[in-house]
Amino acid sequence: MQALRIEGLKKTYGNNVEALKGIDFSVEAGDFFAILGPNGAGKSTTIGILTSLVRKTAGRVQVFGVDLDQDPQTVKSLIGVVPQEFNFQMFETVENILITQAGYYGIPYRVARTRAKHYMEQVGLWEKRASIARALSGGMKRRLMIARALMHEPKMLILDEPTAGLDIEVRRSMWQFLRDINAKGTTIILTTHYLEEAETLCRNLAIIHEGAIIRNSSMRALLKETEGAIYIMDLDAPLSAGVNWGAFAVTPTDANTLEVKISKKATLSEFFAQAALQGVVIKSVRNKENRLESLFLSLTQRSV
Numbered sequence: 001m002q003a004l005r006i007e008g009l010k011k012t013y014g015n016n017v018e019a020l021k022g023i024d025f026s027v028e029a030g031d032f033f034a035i036l037g038p039n040g041a042g043k044s045t046t047i048g049i050l051t052s053l054v055r056k057t058a059g060r061v062q063v064f065g066v067d068l069d070q071d072p073q074t075v076k077s078l079i080g081v082v083p084q085e086f087n088f089q090m091f092e093t094v095e096n097i098l099i100t101q102a103g104y105y106g107i108p109y110r111v112a113r114t115r116a117k118h119y120m121e122q123v124g125l126w127e128k129r130a131s132i133a134r135a136l137s138g139g140m141k142r143r144l145m146i147a148r149a150l151m152h153e154p155k156m157l158i159l160d161e162p163t164a165g166l167d168i169e170v171r172r173s174m175w176q177f178l179r180d181i182n183a184k185g186t187t188i189i190l191t192t193h194y195l196e197e198a199e200t201l202c203r204n205l206a207i208i209h210e211g212a213i214i215r216n217s218s219m220r221a222l223l224k225e226t227e228g229a230i231y232i233m234d235l236d237a238p239l240s241a242g243v244n245w246g247a248f249a250v251t252p253t254d255a256n257t258l259e260v261k262i263s264k265k266a267t268l269s270e271f272f273a274q275a276a277l278q279g280v281v282i283k284s285v286r287n288k289e290n291r292l293e294s295l296f297l298s299l300t301q302r303s304v
Contacts, residue, residue: 001064003029003156003187004050009059011045011211019045021211022059027204029064029155032178032188034198034219036296037208043191046208047158051081064155077105080149084161086141090134094125094144097133098151105152112151119147123177139170146177156187163197168284172272175201195296196231196287199223200268209300223264225295230288231268233258236281243278259288 004027011020020042027033037043048054050061052072061068063075088097095116102112120126123143128136133144142162149157159178163171171194178201182188192198198205199219207215215222238255248271249261262268268285275282 001029002062003027003031003064004189005060005062006046007060009046009049009061010057011042011049011054012057018211020049020056020059023208023211023213025206025213025216027187027189029187030182030185031204032182032202033190034202034205035189035191035208036195036198036205038300040210041208042211043208044160047081047160047191050075050158051079052076077152078155080152080154080157082145082149082157082159082162086133086145088133088144088148091132093130093132094120094136095129097144098148101148102151107152115151115153116147119150123147124173139166139174142166142170142174143177146174150181154186156189157181159188159190159192161192162190163192163194168282171197175269196229196268196285207296207299214299222295229262231260231262232286232288233260233282234284236283239280243280245278246274248274 006026007024008022009020009024010018010022012018023042023046035043035046045054049056050063050068052068052075061075063078066074066078068075092100095113098116098119099109099112102115103109107115117126117129120129123146125140125143125147128140133141136144146157146159146162162178163174166174175197178188190198190202202219204218205216205222206213232253235256235258239252239258248266249263251259253259260271262271272282
């Protein structure tokens with residue numbers, strides 16, 4: 001079953017500015033799907049239309065078979081949205097924010113309290129349930145945004161830059177939480193500027209550029225077109241001798257830094273798993289060369 005089907009979607013603003021030029025793509029139920037593109041490509045406009053915040057000019061949108069034009073309320077109930085900006089009441093407690101969100105969907109108070117407890121425990125906020133949102137760290141605020149979006153238990157979760165500004169440890173814990181949600185059946189659509197994040201999490205993707213889809217494929221098929229990637233990783237402690245990196249090409253550049261080559265047959269998540277097995281804690285990661293980024297740039301330049 002298709003979680004999302006978009007056909008001929010267009011959006012034209014004043015002065016005939018075409019934000020979307022008739023895009024088509026679909027997302028299967030249970031998928032972890034990335035929408036990638038530079039600033040101004042049309043990602044936010046697409047999400048705005050899906051969530052009824054932007055009115056489309058033409059085209060058709062279906063969410064789990066429900067047409068957006070015919071039944072927008074049902075479509076809204078099927079979708080949970082995590083926007084990039086924090087948009088909750090900063091002086092409310094964590095628990096009250098979640099219970100209030102449930103109320104918007106007609107969820108009874110007793111059910112909302114039980115559900116809020118469940119999601120606070122899931123995202124590691126139970127101990128902060130009585131704290132006002134303003135006092136939370138950036139990472140905790142992001143987790144609160146996700147918990148809030150899940151309070152009505154949507155079948156599809158849309159994440160707009162969910163880990164922007166977070167350090168690698170918080171990002172990785174967020175990745176695992178999202179994998180767990182997806183494994184339980186929730187379809188996830190992700191927009192991100194961290195292309196290694198899309199590579200690590202997503203199975204399929206669409207690349208949008210200047211309002212048009214220039215690539216729609218599986219992540220695996222896309223990465224087969226690239227040669228590999230090199231990452232610089234900073235460690236939490238000096239590297240001990242005798243670490244077994246398996247098939248990965250790892251070059252220590254100093255006691256606390258590694259240069260790691262990820263071939264087109266491997267993924268970052270596989271390397272992180274190998275590092276964890278060896279007791280190596282990675283504090284931060286950055287691109288020296290990024291295979292998805294290089295391919296993304298070549299595709300967008302080719303489409304000009």
